[in-house]
Amino acid sequence: xxxxxxxxxxKLVFGKGMIAELKTLIPPDVTVMVTYGGGSIKQNGVYxxxxxxxxxxxxxxxxxxxxxxxxxxxxxxxxxxxxxGAGFLLAVGGGSVLDGTKFIAVxxxxxxxxxxxxxxxxxxxxxxxxxxAVMTLPATGSEMNTxxxxxxxxxxxxxxxxxxxxxxxxxxxxxxxxxxxxDRQTQNGxxxxxxxxxxxxxxxxxRAPLTERMAESVLLTLVEEAPKVxxxxxxYEVRANLMWCATVGLNGWLGCGVAAQDWATHMIGHELTxxxxxxxxxxxxxxxxxxxxxxxxxxxxxxxxxxxxVWGIQTGDDAARAAQAIDRMEAFFQAVGxxxxxxxxxxxxxxxxxRVAERLAQRGAKIGEYGDLGEQAVREIVALAR
Numbered sequence: 001x002x003x004x005x006x007x008x009x010x011k012l013v014f015g016k017g018m019i020a021e022l023k024t025l026i027p028p029d030v031t032v033m034v035t036y037g038g039g040s041i042k043q044n045g046v047y048x049x050x051x052x053x054x055x056x057x058x059x060x061x062x063x064x065x066x067x068x069x070x071x072x073x074x075x076x077x078x079x080x081x082x083x084x085g086a087g088f089l090l091a092v093g094g095g096s097v098l099d100g101t102k103f104i105a106v107x108x109x110x111x112x113x114x115x116x117x118x119x120x121x122x123x124x125x126x127x128x129x130x131x132x133a134v135m136t137l138p139a140t141g142s143e144m145n146t147x148x149x150x151x152x153x154x155x156x157x158x159x160x161x162x163x164x165x166x167x168x169x170x171x172x173x174x175x176x177x178x179x180x181x182x183d184r185q186t187q188n189g190x191x192x193x194x195x196x197x198x199x200x201x202x203x204x205x206x207r208a209p210l211t212e213r214m215a216e217s218v219l220l221t222l223v224e225e226a227p228k229v230x231x232x233x234x235x236y237e238v239r240a241n242l243m244w245c246a247t248v249g250l251n252g253w254l255g256c257g258v259a260a261q262d263w264a265t266h267m268i269g270h271e272l273t274x275x276x277x278x279x280x281x282x283x284x285x286x287x288x289x290x291x292x293x294x295x296x297x298x299x300x301x302x303x304x305x306x307x308x309x310v311w312g313i314q315t316g317d318d319a320a321r322a323a324q325a326i327d328r329m330e331a332f333f334q335a336v337g338x339x340x341x342x343x344x345x346x347x348x349x350x351x352x353x354x355r356v357a358e359r360l361a362q363r364g365a366k367i368g369e370y371g372d373l374g375e376q377a378v379r380e381i382v383a384l385a386r
Contacts, residue, residue, distance in 0.1 A: 068096060136181075
């Protein structure tokens with residue numbers, strides 16, 4: 001097990017009816033800016049619950065944060081937060097709303113210059129407006145981590161930043177808020193969670209047996225619960241299990257003591273979203289099997305372990321088991337309802353590979369758990385997803 005530091009200050013408030021706890025979680029004397037997306041919270045009752053919990057407070061609203069939150073939108077929200085003197089930001093929605101709100105919190109306290117410098121790694125985060133969340137879509141784990149991903153129209157980029165300044169003070173997770181999710185969003189959430197776990201687990205083999213088995217337990221739970229939510233979308237226990245999986249999938253625990261993490265799938269996937277507008281999770285379903293096939297030799301011991309512990313594959317040698325594990329993962333994505341090939345999106349794999357590889361190279365991105373996947377390797381990976 002490698003040395004590690006684990007710190008997570010987020011207060012997680014989980015369960016039915018917990019939105020009412022907002023009245024005790026936010027200081028009473030601050031102006032609260034509520035942020036949200038396209039307005040679904042006004043149709044499923046979540047907005048009304050939030051308003052009831054914040055009755056008597058000074059509240060302003062900013063809606064319209066996109067599924068891939070745009071810098072331009074976030075900057076308008078930051079300007080409103082500054083103008084109205086918002087002392088607390090409350091993100092109500094999925095991970096994209098919370099990601100956008102994290103950037104808004106930073107941009108509202110940024111000094112002179114363009115806050116995009118933070119996304120490019122040219123400026124540190126020194127301050128942020130305090131924030132909390134009411135999560136309605138389990139997927140990103142943003143409710144219990146420091147990460148956010150933002151897109152910028154003018155440059156065609158989709159970049160990530162992380163800072164302890166944007167840990168939510170609290171996150172409320174009520175599984176009932178997910179009952180009304182469209183199938184596509186439920187599917188995306190399952191894939192996103194699965195991929196987050198695999199990026200931390202399917203890496204160089206070290207000796208972190210507890211962390212490994214924690215990761216495997218999340219993967220197993222997702223495999224077990226995915227068919228259930230398809231058959232019974234209003235099953236509270238199933239929705240609760242998926243919601244908890246998403247949080248644990250990227251709250252820092254599954255990286256404790258591991259030798260390395262990968263994230264090549266995410267880096268390539270972000271470029272596909274920026275270039276072709278494919279849903280983030282769907283890019284992961286396309287690229288992750290290709291990454292594992294390309295890196296089979298390096299990942300073989302962990303893939304073979306995954307084959308036995310997650311997929312129950314008992315026959316064959318390690319190489320055969322590893323190959324079957326990749327096939328089973330791809331079949332799982334398809335069973336969830338998500339395509340796994342670029343051809344499903346009418347995208348030419350050779351062109352996509354060239355464009356993605358060039359964009360990553362221009363930024364000097366270090367790809368893969370060893371940081372050594374160059375332009376040729378990226379092209380080969382994308383080609384395997386044709």
